[in-house]
Amino acid sequence: MNALLDLDGLTKAYPGVVANDDVSFSIQEGEVHALLGENGAGKSTLVKMIYGLVKPDSGTMQLRGSSFAPPEPRAARASGVAMVFQHFSLFEALDVAENIALGMENPPAMRELAARITEVSQNYGLPLDPSRLVGELSAGERQRVEIIRCLLQNPKLLIMDEPTSVLTPQEVEILFKTLETLKSEGTSILYISHKLEEIRRLCDSATILRLGKKVATCNPREETAKAMAEMMVGSTLHQPERKPHKTQEVALQLHDLTLPAQSAFGTTLKNISFSVQKGEILGIGGVAGNGQDELTAALSGEALSDAGAIEMHGKPIGQMGPNARREIGLLAAPEERLGHAAAPDMSLIENALLTGDIRKGLSRRGFLNWPKAKAFAENVIAEFDVRTPGPGNAARALSGGNLQKFVIGREILQAPEVLVINQPTWGVDAAAAADIRQALLDLAANGAALVVISQDLDELMEISDRFAALNEGRLTEPVPAFGLSVEQIGLMMGGAHDLEAVQ
């Protein structure tokens, strides 16, 4: 077999982080090549360089033996590289045929195009009605629009960025059949995913990235999922020296929490059950987009569920809104700092008021107690070492790590009984991250129950008493985090729902 695309020493650095460090591998003609890695491993940057969205700092690419350096996506498309994006670039109010025509350089007349869409979509087992509005289509059907837009250009290399993350299992099945047909016709596919079983089933070879570096290229059919998980996560996961947690009273309990997706791209939470005891930290891992945001919303009260699905100290709270939950001691810090956890253009004092009003009594009869709010904000700033000129500064002006410290400090200083945190140290530098983790451990030591949702496995291993993984809206059975091996974690994240099956 000849190489279709050769990557040689590709390096791309952004301020403060090397996204890709000397990455080299080849994609053969007619093969499905997997690109594996955790979040932040540099998969997206690498693919953007191939598609002409990002220019490499150094390194070269060769397409069928000739030099390939697309300055823009249009040039990459002209050379036969097509890409299906993770977040679709479609026009909802236009119909399928119009959407496809907009993505083509020289589209035929509409009637002819509609006929070709019908023909191609039938041939590849992706039925699509060209006259339907994209806004009415399901996520899977929208992806078909993008795939067919690519296929009509006869690509040599099709890049798919996490194509199954928004699909139902049935739609995944259909997609795989299509990809196998394409492969048999000689099209190469670069397939990005975290899902090990999918890759073992579909791909001929796999390149694994970790922290921007290539770890290995292997044949996924010959490797076990366990071995690949180890390569992906790294075998150097920190093993925390934590004593097993002493059994105490249950603070928060979920019974079969099921919540339909709130938006078209949301995840449906399915039968989530767990309990957290006082003084315990439950770590929830999993790949982004498997229900983390939805679970945070359900716990914080932003999304209401059946009253009995969530119980705190034995009382049903599923129908309570965020303020009612704050009143009884359940606080939450969502993932998105600017715009969700904090209002960007409001000062830190105002932001402290927004969640701290109820528990800290920062207002009286509808009037704000400004000095008290200022004192509370100053307290957060001092206790959590938030670097800012003063509490009057806008939240937007703080760096990510400092704002994160402020957001978490604001909740912790309200003395929560249950604290839910999504991505506590995302985008935060190492020193600040260590401070935040220590604060969480201290909070648990004082008897609060914590649910920490994160994609950073090292972090979860360091602070959790028990660990569970979210996968497509389902939660695995929580298991003691102490002594959990890398391969067990990888398999929990990859969708093996019963740990027994692993052992």
Added chain:
Amino acid sequence: MDLSSISPTLLIASLMVAATPILLAAIGELIVEKAGVLNLGVEGMMITGAICGFAIAVETGSPVIGFIAAAAGGALLSLIFGVLTQYLLSNQVATGLALTLFGLGLSSLMGQSYVGIKPPQTNKLDIPVLSDIPVLGPILFNHDIMVYFALALVVLVWLGLNRTRAGLVLRAVGENHDAAHALGYKVIRVRLLAIMFGGACAGLGGAYLSLIRVPQWTEGMTAGAGWIALAIVVFGAWRPFRVLLGAYLFGGVTVLQLNLQAAGLAIPVEYLSMSPYLITIAVLVVMSAKRGRTSLAAPASLGRIFHASQ
């Protein structure tokens, strides 16, 4: 009260005349909004077109040159809005309102020496044979050319939006400017052209008022016609033929209530005067309420500032 003094034939014929300025302005604004730009300066562009057209027609003695000048004047004024909102990223609502105020002021300045003058007459197209048909003849075939031009423009806009590549790109830009940019379309250029088209149409609508409907120049003579055009675009759910219907409905009720006032109907004049606004909006709301998908009708990027940051 004598209702027999109202002739249905004359009523319908004058309805078409009354509706034409609003129709012209509305169909232009429809294109602007379909490209994702909200230009609230229609009133200002209309009245600028009215004085530009009037002045040039008086100076040259030719209404046709007057109309061309009106279109040019409206487009030029809209270009100020275009540069401010597309290149300097100013707020579209505030800039549009400012444009209206600017247009009103500019037109009174320009029109100072034209008050009380009669413009050259625009001839009616007396289409032979057809205009002699009883009833239908005077209603349909005995108008000036701008009435037919406005109707043709509606059809052309519909065809252009739905049947051409340019129309598809225009709609794509208005729906999702980031995706359109990612696919390689020139969002700002498309929007500037749309804004200028809207300005030219508004200018024509204004000149129709000063050269044909009234016909003379008075300060502030558009009297809110631009705002009605804006409302008709929204309530007409951004569809050309529904905009046509809205404009004719408004024109019809306006003419009817004037006739009723003349006939001495025992209803306070204020109620009659407000009736065109109320009825037009009520009818269009009821029509668009029936369709469940009206939320999809508004261009998704309408009024949002586009900046190609990648």
